[in-house]
Amino acid sequence: xRELLHRKLERTAIGFVLAIIVxxxxxxxxEIAPLFTIDETVEEAEDMRLYTPLELAxxxxxxxxxxxxxxSQMIRTLRDEVERYGPFSLAVESKYDHPMLWGSKxxxxxxxxxxxxxxxxxxxxxxxxxxxxxxxxxxxxYAWLARTPLRLDDLGSHLQAQRSVGVPYTDEMIxxxxxxxxxxxxxxxxxASGVTERYGEExxxxxxxxxxxRVTEMDALVAYLQVLGRLTKAAYQNTAAPEQPPNxxx
Amino acid sequence: MGxxxxxxxxxxxxxxxxxAIIGIAMAVAxxxxxLGVHGAIVLLYSMALMYLIMSTSFGPAPDPxxxxxxxxxxxxxxxxxxxxxxxxxxxxGVWAAAQLAWPSLNFDTAWASFGRIRPAxxxxxxxxxxxNALIATSFHVVQRTSRARLADQVSPWFVLFGYNLxxxxxxxxxxxxxxxxxxxxxxxxxxxxxxxxxxxxxxVLYIRTLARRREPHIYVANWYYMAFIVVVAILxxxxxxxxPVSLGHAKSYTIWAGVQDSMVQWWYGHNAVAFFLTAGFLxxxxxxxxxxxxxxxxxxxxxxxxxxGITFFxxxxxxxxLHYTALPHWVQNLGMTFSVMLLVPSWASAGNALxxxxxxxxxxxxxxxxxxxxxxxxxxxxxxxxxxxxxxRPVNSLSHYTDWTVGHVHAGALGxxxxxxxxxxxxLVPAIWKRERMYSAALVEVHFWLAFAGTLIYVFxxxxxxxxxxxxxxxxxxxxxxxxxxxxxxxxxxxYYIARAFGGLLFLIxxxxxxxxxxxxxxxxxxxxxxxxxxxxxxxxxPEGAAxxxxx
Numbered sequence: 001x002r003e004l005l006h007r008k009l010e011r012t013a014i015g016f017v018l019a020i021i022v023x024x025x026x027x028x029x030x031e032i033a034p035l036f037t038i039d040e041t042v043e044e045a046e047d048m049r050l051y052t053p054l055e056l057a058x059x060x061x062x063x064x065x066x067x068x069x070x071x072s073q074m075i076r077t078l079r080d081e082v083e084r085y086g087p088f089s090l091a092v093e094s095k096y097d098h099p100m101l102w103g104s105k106x107x108x109x110x111x112x113x114x115x116x117x118x119x120x121x122x123x124x125x126x127x128x129x130x131x132x133x134x135x136x137x138x139x140x141x142y143a144w145l146a147r148t149p150l151r152l153d154d155l156g157s158h159l160q161a162q163r164s165v166g167v168p169y170t171d172e173m174i175x176x177x178x179x180x181x182x183x184x185x186x187x188x189x190x191x192a193s194g195v196t197e198r199y200g201e202e203x204x205x206x207x208x209x210x211x212x213x214r215v216t217e218m219d220a221l222v223a224y225l226q227v228l229g230r231l232t233k234a235a236y237q238n239t240a241a242p243e244q245p246p247n248x249x250x
Numbered sequence: 251m252g253x254x255x256x257x258x259x260x261x262x263x264x265x266x267x268x269x270a271i272i273g274i275a276m277a278v279a280x281x282x283x284x285l286g287v288h289g290a291i292v293l294l295y296s297m298a299l300m301y302l303i304m305s306t307s308f309g310p311a312p313d314p315x316x317x318x319x320x321x322x323x324x325x326x327x328x329x330x331x332x333x334x335x336x337x338x339x340x341x342x343g344v345w346a347a348a349q350l351a352w353p354s355l356n357f358d359t360a361w362a363s364f365g366r367i368r369p370a371x372x373x374x375x376x377x378x379x380x381x382n383a384l385i386a387t388s389f390h391v392v393q394r395t396s397r398a399r400l401a402d403q404v405s406p407w408f409v410l411f412g413y414n415l416x417x418x419x420x421x422x423x424x425x426x427x428x429x430x431x432x433x434x435x436x437x438x439x440x441x442x443x444x445x446x447x448x449x450x451x452x453x454v455l456y457i458r459t460l461a462r463r464r465e466p467h468i469y470v471a472n473w474y475y476m477a478f479i480v481v482v483a484i485l486x487x488x489x490x491x492x493x494p495v496s497l498g499h500a501k502s503y504t505i506w507a508g509v510q511d512s513m514v515q516w517w518y519g520h521n522a523v524a525f526f527l528t529a530g531f532l533x534x535x536x537x538x539x540x541x542x543x544x545x546x547x548x549x550x551x552x553x554x555x556x557x558x559g560i561t562f563f564x565x566x567x568x569x570x571x572l573h574y575t576a577l578p579h580w581v582q583n584l585g586m587t588f589s590v591m592l593l594v595p596s597w598a599s600a601g602n603a604l605x606x607x608x609x610x611x612x613x614x615x616x617x618x619x620x621x622x623x624x625x626x627x628x629x630x631x632x633x634x635x636x637x638x639x640x641x642x643r644p645v646n647s648l649s650h651y652t653d654w655t656v657g658h659v660h661a662g663a664l665g666x667x668x669x670x671x672x673x674x675x676x677x678l679v680p681a682i683w684k685r686e687r688m689y690s691a692a693l694v695e696v697h698f699w700l701a702f703a704g705t706l707i708y709v710f711x712x713x714x715x716x717x718x719x720x721x722x723x724x725x726x727x728x729x730x731x732x733x734x735x736x737x738x739x740x741x742x743x744x745x746y747y748i749a750r751a752f753g754g755l756l757f758l759i760x761x762x763x764x765x766x767x768x769x770x771x772x773x774x775x776x777x778x779x780x781x782x783x784x785x786x787x788x789x790x791x792x793p794e795g796a797a798x799x800x801x802x
Contacts, residue, residue, distance in 0.1 A: 137737075
């Protein structure tokens, strides 16, 4: 009987295509749609911050250079991972991440909580030539980042596009995107104070690449690496064994 | 292109003019942005094709009797694209592998650093090599099994050249740092939009050709090609919904975020494996295996079971890429369950292929081409078993994030996808160029052993490194602290990274040998005299058991 039915189906191309669409749609609909409707999927975190324009620019450099191909940003709920990298990752920590950068491969270590574990200076040295600080490393060198000025003029449109996909940037943030990016990397400038006003007291304002005369791609990437895992403290409140987030000022 | 009529040339020229205008618009809007460079590439590409169309337009009018024959010209060009992308993609792969062992091999340039060439490798082999092979063979198979000529003469060219423009935009983009960072969907919004247009044309062409078939039933291979075309369209569109920063920016932001984005991405990622790298290539298997072995497919019922099993189960399996992550447990459980169940239809296909060879094993021994196909079916069975195994959560806790995944993917990509492709090409090339045989059977034999040895070295190296890595990360001392630093595990990887690069190099050399052999076949192998019966769509009545053996 079933064979007979299939024999009929084989005689109609359009019918066959419709059958394929029906069969192939079920799995995706059942697994994806509820992720938007079940409240527990993404935890609440009152203290969740947004990426500053400089951090967002750094994130885009991280994407551009394909860092995600070798570094994950997702600490799994396994003992050895929590002990090696810190509290396991929560969904809320990437709720503003368009796209997420959870990764699929660790040729290098996980970076979900790398923020604050090393100094800015270490990151600059490491990115300039990884083998200067980790002799065994096989990571590419990114020395040219420190020589490349960061494009600031279009950061407003980046924030605008982020807002249109659901990240709650305010008009004021969009208007001041370029100023804030400059101010975050040049602590002594008059633009610096606006950054913490708009993005919260926890925001790190620092001469990331050590040079305060201009803003480079190195500034942006280091600012991004230093904020990883520090947009919210939710993960530190949820673990069985409470742990303090890293504080570079200690 | 000698078979194009004047009117068809006009249509093609009109399309190319529109494309050239789009290229100019992109170049102007993008200016210094990589989008501007891509505009220039689009412009040059359309001008080059325009030159090709124009330079042959004053030749003699096409032979009216062409309509009663199959349309093989686009397939021939598709074969060359396939061979080119194979060498390009595999070369980049070997280079990327070597960089992991010797990091200075990027020569301190941005464009050649690992993070940028890695997507160039994956796109080059999956979409360049695999995609062109699928398009070329689908044009061949749909005509032969339907006993009908392709529905028209312009759209096959549009699909072929349009698709390769997508591949060129994608790969050149990565070198410039243009990427969405979504694995296997890295190309940016404008390339994605272009691919949608190309893909819809492909779908319409395929359905129209099927509608002209002189066989009452649609042959199994075409089920798989249809599933490949339809489902890849769905996956591509959903995963690539983005908002560009502006019309002058190559950069865009996906509408999906965080945990939902991870699920959409791996629903896409895993089913790119399912419907691009499995369904499409199973279509090749279902046509070229019975042709080459000269035996009908073992079981029609098994074919039905495995087709619908694959189409239904695979779409649930993507979440096994996200075990122990912030993805809710219930989705992880569904992904694991369906991944294990997938073994049934997968092994039904692999078993069906191997049982088809029962009674023809002496041919497998003597004919390296058939051995390519047999070994592909074997590796298909091996890597689908491994896939179900790795999807089990506790196993995944060890294997995920390690080289084991890379080894698994390459058991599938080299052992299954590339071997079935070359087996099909060695069958297809003499058929469409009307040669009695390949230029050199010995070179096919050499290629087989290079490919086989390369795959084994690659896969064993990655199995070893992956398991060692996974174990080192979770080894504890007696005091209850972690035994190894991350760097310790990296140091242990170097010998395997060197072995892997060597295995890949053997495979690349095999691809070069294949290209040479095919080139020489087209240039000089003995030509078949007269018209073969399978060159005429109207020949031969429907044979008995048409559902299990491909029609002529």
